[in-house]
Amino acid sequence: MNTIYNYVESVFINLPQTAEMIRLKEDMLRNMEDKYQDLKADGVNENEAIGTVLTEFGNIDEIIDEYNISPEDDSFTENKNEIYLSDDDAEDYLEHRHKFAFAIALGVFLCIIAVALFFSVISFFQFLFPSISENVSGVIAIATLLLIVAISIGLFIIFGLKEANYPFEKKILNLDPRTYSRIKVEYDSFNPRFAYAIAIGVVLCILGPISLLLTVTLLGDQYPLSIVFLLGFVAIGVFLFIYYGIQKNTFQKLLTIGSHTRAQVKVNTLTDSVANIIFPIATLYYLYQGFFNNNWGVAWIVFPIVGILFAVFAAITEVITNRRDYR
Template sequence: MILADKIINLRKKNGWSQEELAHKLGVSRQSISKYEGAQAVPDLDKILKLSQIFGVTTDYLIKDEMEEEIYTGEDSYEEDKPQYKVTMEMASEFLQIIKEAAKRIAFATWLCVISPICLIVLGAASEVEVFGIGEDFAGGVGMCVMFILVGIAVAIFVCTDMKQKKFEFLETKCFETEYGVTGMVKERKEQFHERYVRYNVIGVTLCIFSVIPLFGGIAIFGDRDFPIVCMVGIMLFLISCGVYFFVLGGTQMAAMEKLLEEGDYTRAKKKISDKMGAFSLAYWLGSTAIFLGISFITNDWKDAGIVWPIVGVLYAAVRVIVEHVCSKEK
């Protein structure tokens, strides 16, 4: 392994960006980029300082034939040192499991999003005399359907999670990879990138188009509640389809980022991952509760639908703020 690759691996294992390493080394970010791209070689003083920063021997840095890190014991980054080692067989097995699980996870998420549609539509139908549906019947059947769909989704989530249990450390723990693993994962990531972009484009398009039935229904049916509620059901269905593609692509991309310790899975972000997971869960459950609460209390489904575009736009901004606060605390 050449010096450039060693600098990349050691920097990522410590959860540092190129800017952070540049600051510690006293050089520009461009210099770090050139070192990692094998376009320039650090002088002896810089190699000595890199040895101190990473806590490894200079022999390890400058001798290409030395593949295993040799720590000097002088560094204080015990929290960031690898606790696990990922072999080529483990990485391949993990990616295969995720590839097979992605559709199941996406389907389970789709079930969760569509689960209240029956309850919403039957509740509106119970207020239309021509259907002859009582409120108790509508509420009972709607709740049964919702809980059945959510129950199926939870069962899928649990079964899928059990199969991934032995790779749980990839998301929260420090690890090192066997020689060749990083190259293999990067190659697969490049091959998947076009499909990942396509999934996201489809997901975004469906979410944007989801409001068209609602506003179209308002234009056509005016204040007639039942048709508008049906349009809300169609809106939720389109949103669920968009979410399906987000999860389908995101699950597979996240798996590769976990192995590369990139994106949301750098060592720095692993330290706050539990807080961010709890935040995301609370945010979307809270948003759903607000939507259903406003809709049932006011019985105004068409205006309550505006909640989704708002919470969707706000999510990214609020997440960045929460991540910043958590990082400061660390």
């Protein structure tokens, strides 16, 4: 039902907020809910029921034509935070974000693995080529690390530039009913994979420290192999978190759910603006106390204090925004 409610909200967000239009929205939502319940009672699964309801009732063009609403109408103004995506646009964005997720996850993975390979290269030369000096093996290890980090940075830059072609940050994405329904089905099938991936990632991040302790216990702390195992497990876990996390975030953005509802977008816009002010001020205060009063050991307390106050502010802002939107 949240899917239907979110879609109705997206349909009427840019239409004139007259008493007649509000009544029409309530009637439309009620009819869609009744149709949904009837379909469920007939044994139709949730995804098919939602798709049928959105297709049957979710035509915004009919509403605009019936009430003679046009962009030139003073009561109908385009919201700059709203972007309409066609089916092809939505599919193109999804495809880009899948590639973006893989590239960013791979870049972070390589950055972590680069450190593991640094120690691996040093150990490799120590065991197989003991005659080679530590300086030479150290130079080769550093060169390997820098090469892999350079590849990671290249991935970040290339896909960061591609991401700039989709300026959807802090925007609400509107889809037609068929596209919305199709992506909702994809999202529902994605969720089990997401849950498994996060569970595996957590297990790997726990196995990392365990492998470190076991290696140190069995081989001693003079062997860097323990660090290699630790970073290897953590790198794979972090890859899963980022890869599947970005994809989930993309689905939620397209469906206007989770942290991408209209209320949440308003909250995020406001809190980001406040954060861009108070955290630099906190940093300046810390530096001032440190350089001029030598209070490095005490002044750091400003960061947790500001962080807690900001969290309270964000929570209050979200509650107030949600109440306004539900009225």
